[in-house]
Amino acid sequence: MMLDASEGYVTADGRQIGGVVMEMKNITLRFGGVVAIKDISFDIREGEIRAIIGPNGAGKSSMLNVISGFYVPQEGEVWYRGAPRPPMKPYEVANQGIARTFQNIALFEGMSVLDNVMTGRLNYMKTGLFAQALWMGRAEREETENRAVVERVIDFLEIQHIRKTPVARLPYGLKKRVELARALAAEPKLLLLDEPMAGMNVEEKEDMSRFILDVNDEFGTTIALIEHDMGVVMDLSDRVVVMDYGKKIGDGTPDEVRNNQEVIDAYLGVAHD
Amino acid sequence: MFYREAGDFKTSYVDDSQTFPIKFDRYRYYVVLVVAFGIIPFIINDYWANAILLPFLIYAIAAIGLNVLVGYCGQVSLGTGGFMAVGAYACYKLMTAFPEVSMFIHVILAGGITAAVGVLFGLPSLRIKGFYLAVATLAAQFFLVWLFNRVPWFYNYSASGQINAPERDTFGILITGPNASAWATYMFCLIFLTLSAIIARNLTRGTIGRSWMAIRDMDIAAEIIGVNPLKAKLSAFAVSSFFVGISGALFFALYLGAVEVGEAFGIQKSFLVLFMVIIGGLGSIFGSFAGAAFLVLLPVVLKVVGADMLGWPTDIVAHLNLVIVGALIIIFLVLEPHGLAQLWRVAKEKLRLWPFPH
Numbered sequence: 001m002m003l004d005a006s007e008g009y010v011t012a013d014g015r016q017i018g019g020v021v022m023e024m025k026n027i028t029l030r031f032g033g034v035v036a037i038k039d040i041s042f043d044i045r046e047g048e049i050r051a052i053i054g055p056n057g058a059g060k061s062s063m064l065n066v067i068s069g070f071y072v073p074q075e076g077e078v079w080y081r082g083a084p085r086p087p088m089k090p091y092e093v094a095n096q097g098i099a100r101t102f103q104n105i106a107l108f109e110g111m112s113v114l115d116n117v118m119t120g121r122l123n124y125m126k127t128g129l130f131a132q133a134l135w136m137g138r139a140e141r142e143e144t145e146n147r148a149v150v151e152r153v154i155d156f157l158e159i160q161h162i163r164k165t166p167v168a169r170l171p172y173g174l175k176k177r178v179e180l181a182r183a184l185a186a187e188p189k190l191l192l193l194d195e196p197m198a199g200m201n202v203e204e205k206e207d208m209s210r211f212i213l214d215v216n217d218e219f220g221t222t223i224a225l226i227e228h229d230m231g232v233v234m235d236l237s238d239r240v241v242v243m244d245y246g247k248k249i250g251d252g253t254p255d256e257v258r259n260n261q262e263v264i265d266a267y268l269g270v271a272h273d
Numbered sequence: 274m275f276y277r278e279a280g281d282f283k284t285s286y287v288d289d290s291q292t293f294p295i296k297f298d299r300y301r302y303y304v305v306l307v308v309a310f311g312i313i314p315f316i317i318n319d320y321w322a323n324a325i326l327l328p329f330l331i332y333a334i335a336a337i338g339l340n341v342l343v344g345y346c347g348q349v350s351l352g353t354g355g356f357m358a359v360g361a362y363a364c365y366k367l368m369t370a371f372p373e374v375s376m377f378i379h380v381i382l383a384g385g386i387t388a389a390v391g392v393l394f395g396l397p398s399l400r401i402k403g404f405y406l407a408v409a410t411l412a413a414q415f416f417l418v419w420l421f422n423r424v425p426w427f428y429n430y431s432a433s434g435q436i437n438a439p440e441r442d443t444f445g446i447l448i449t450g451p452n453a454s455a456w457a458t459y460m461f462c463l464i465f466l467t468l469s470a471i472i473a474r475n476l477t478r479g480t481i482g483r484s485w486m487a488i489r490d491m492d493i494a495a496e497i498i499g500v501n502p503l504k505a506k507l508s509a510f511a512v513s514s515f516f517v518g519i520s521g522a523l524f525f526a527l528y529l530g531a532v533e534v535g536e537a538f539g540i541q542k543s544f545l546v547l548f549m550v551i552i553g554g555l556g557s558i559f560g561s562f563a564g565a566a567f568l569v570l571l572p573v574v575l576k577v578v579g580a581d582m583l584g585w586p587t588d589i590v591a592h593l594n595l596v597i598v599g600a601l602i603i604i605f606l607v608l609e610p611h612g613l614a615q616l617w618r619v620a621k622e623k624l625r626l627w628p629f630p631h
Contacts, residue, residue, distance in 0.1 A: 094499030
């Protein structure tokens with residue numbers, strides 16, 4: 001499948017995918033002598049679910065960290081919405097409408113679910129210190145408006161019953177969902193999910209898959225995800241990037257990737273002569 | 274039995290995010306306010322004011338300040354004594370330079386000056402955390418005490434090196450100096466404590482409080498969801514130092530009256546306020562009150578019970594005080610890191626279900 005930068009395509013289930021939102025151009029990332037990512041290019045298009053897969057240590061999480069501004073690549077450029085992005089601090093990236101979840105849950109354990117999800121709205125809340133200290137007028141209004149958005153997300157992800165519970169008391173599966181809620185509360189243009197189903201049982205995986213599809217469907221959010229469960233990846237994603245040892249070895253629709261000899265070798269192992 | 278939120282329905286987000294969402298709590302809070310503002314000023318005497326009420330009110334402000342920094346933002350500070358000294362000396366300089374201005378303004382300005390100094394000494398927190406930050410703030414403590422000892426301008430070149438609070442009034446009522454009446458000093462401190470608590474509560478339940486707690490719980494995740502760590506940490510240092518500065522100004526001007534900096538604002542003071550926060554409860558405004566009350570009352574109670582009723586020697590009672598405080602710190606850190614406030618929360622949760630726990 002060859003694509004033009006401006007044009008989109010239509011998925012197998014009939015969804016129209018738009019132009020390029022984010023493009024990685026020849027990214028290389030090194031840690032000292034270790035090359036984590038080697039000259040990788042791919043794009044993420046508006047409205048699609050884009051998966052990044054690969055064996056352990058392939059550099060998938062590093063790739064996500066480059067997108068979210070946590071690592072600055074030594075070579076290559078990250079293009080976001082048609083312009084190269086200068087090196088930025090992670091919170092500046094968040095301000096541009098990129099939200100993410102983490103492989104090992106990174107919630108704020110001392111806070112309630114509601115407060116955790118409210119932190120997702122930080123970029124929208126601009127009242128100054130003094131107005132907040134007095135809790136009058138604008139501060140209260142802003143809190144209420146953003147609370148309404150957050151309640152919609154809570155409703156959407158069906159976590160109303162644990163709204164006031166401290167996060168530390170929740171089981172793993174719910175924590176994952178709260179983390180997704182926090183990312184969604186930011187109303188991101190691009191949502192990055194780092195192994196959203198890691199450590200879940202089949203039912204929880206089904207729930208999470210449903211939520212991911214619903215988010216994409218209802219809000220039109222562009223999603224890039226890393227996942228190890230091949231069944232999930234093949235079912236959910238529109239296009240897949242396959243990485244191995246920091247290199248890109250495949251890119252295309254799930255069917256194309258599934259039949260790619262290099263990908264099969266990477267996953268099943270192959271005798272090296 | 275009485276303590277229920279059942280039937281107490283919220284119909285707006287404003288109602289739901291208020292400070293005391295449960296009706297019973299709200300009424301109890303009003304009762305406390307009425308007693309504190311309407312009854313105590315009429316029955317107060319010098320002993321109660323100087324032994325218990327003034328130190329409690331003033332330390333509670335300091336504990337709220339330190340709790341913002343340590344409990345809410347997770348930045349350890351051992352410089353509280355030094356920052357209180359900044360508040361005290363700022364207040365002294367303002368009082369002597371502008372004698373006709375109201376004390377209200379002086380105390381608030383002293384808080385503001387301390388906030389600026391706090392931000393300055395908070396800068397290392399952008400690079401270091403935990404123990405290393407604690408050591409950096411310890412340096413602030415020693416540097417500030419040294420500064421106020423060595424630079425005569427701060428104590429107006431007085432021969433003793435001490436600062437003495439001149440007589441000042443506010444709205445025509447004398448509140449500093451030896452002739453100030455107990456109720457006036459009490460009311461002055463109470464007003465500052467009430468405002469401090471309300472402001473601290475408003476800040477911690479809103480956006481800025483959430484970004485502080487996010488930094489405390491997981492700084493990397495906080496940054497990735499959009500918290501600017503520079504802004505969050507420095508604002509915590511500023512707000513914290515503001516309250517600590519106010520408490521330092523009140524401690525000097527209204528409570529002690531005369532101050533020798535090393536004695537009044539030494540490292541012991543930093544630890545005392547930190548102990549209040551730990552025993553009272555990290556990350557809780559109520560905990561700041563509980564911790565301050567506990568550590569102010571403990572020596573008084575021990576003295577009344579031990580020395581006056583049981584007839585023990587006073588030095589033994591004083592040492593017993595240290596032993597008990599030390600033991601409590603260890604017990605709280607091991608068993609209940611969230612302090613008295615958490616015990617109170619657990620008690621309330623039990624009470625909600627009592628007498629039918631299932």
